[in-house]
Amino acid sequence: MTSKADILRQLRNEILTLELKPGSILSETALSERFEISRTPLRDVLKQLAHEGYIDVYPKRGNLVSYIDLESVEQIIYLRSTLEKDMIKNLASHASPLPLRGVLELKEILERQEETIEQEQEHAREAFLRLDDAFHKALFTLAGRVFLWDLIQQSNAHYARYRRLHLLKKEKLKEILAEHRLILDSVIGRNGEKIDEIVQHHLHEDINAAYLSENFAEYLNLPSFDSSEPADRT
Missing domain, CATH: 1.10.10.10 (Winged helix-like DNA-binding domain superfamily/Winged helix DNA-binding domain)
Structure with a gap:
């Protein structure tokens, strides 16, 4: 059993x-x-x-x-965006050197992400998603905010599936990697000027796109049952 x-x-x-x-x-x-x-x-x-x-x-x-609740997704995106903009700008403004180990970890993650993009197997996208999480968790760790990262993961049922649907597009993987590099370059180069713009696009862009509703409407819409309200989750 x-x-x-x-x-x-x-x-x-x-x-x-x-x-x-x-x-x-x-x-x-x-x-x-x-x-x-x-x-x-x-x-x-x-x-x-x-x-x-x-x-x-x-x-x-x-x-x-x-069904994937886009309102819940938007709330998580808002939370992550608010936290990551502030956190990454703080990292980029530090006068003291960044821990070499943390920087090398971030660079290694990006190298591995690039390798997975060229693979066509389905498991490669799962690997890319795990590396995406690893990149952002490493940033939170570098900033001493890993507790907040773990807290966000506790409300992941809708957001994780939303992300997977967008990762079915290979061009999306390349876009994510390019933005990861911009984020890391901003941190290493101590340049926080464009962090708000980069993070805003990185996390918010897809929620405004028609891709999901055009291709996966059946994953988003609640069925019309006689008893339409689900039972209480308490």
């Missing part, structure tokens, strides 16, 4: 990577058979997933993988 913690981790990952697409039904019977676990502990797992925003529970309809 698989532990509740392992099942929770597995289902989170399948939802975040879009293996389980928004709107997919999570049948208690199927999950119970799949993980060889009884209904009572399985319901604890589903309750936690609902609390974290990964699924919605509809009375008489069951458990559905949550």
Whole structure:
């Protein structure tokens, strides 16, 4: 029998990577058979997933993988943008030398991102996304703000999937890498003049684009159920 913690981790990952697409039904019977676990502990797992925003529970309809909530995404973007603009400008204005280890880590991440762009396999995009997270976490770490980074990750169910959909475009990967280089150059070169502009475009640009609504509308729109309100996530 698989532990509740392992099942929770597995289902989170399948939802975040879009293996389980928004709107997919999570049948208690199927999950119970799949993980060889009884209904009572399985319901604890589903309750936690609902609390974290990964699924919605509809009375008489069951458990559905949550649709991507763009309002939630915009809130996370606003939070990250506000924090990162201030944090990166502070890094760029420091009079004392930046820790060499941190700078070398950031450069290595960018080199590895460039390598993944040239790969066509699906797992390469997942690798790029992990490196994207690693780059920004390294900036937070360099600024002594890693606690804030970890805090942001606790509200990641909608934002992580939103990012993955945009990373299906190879030109988007190249754009992200180019902006990462601009950010790092600004920090190393002690030039904070364009940080606001770079970070604003880096984090905000996609939320205003029509790409998602034109290509993935079925991931964003809530279904029209007779009982339209999902059950309380408390």
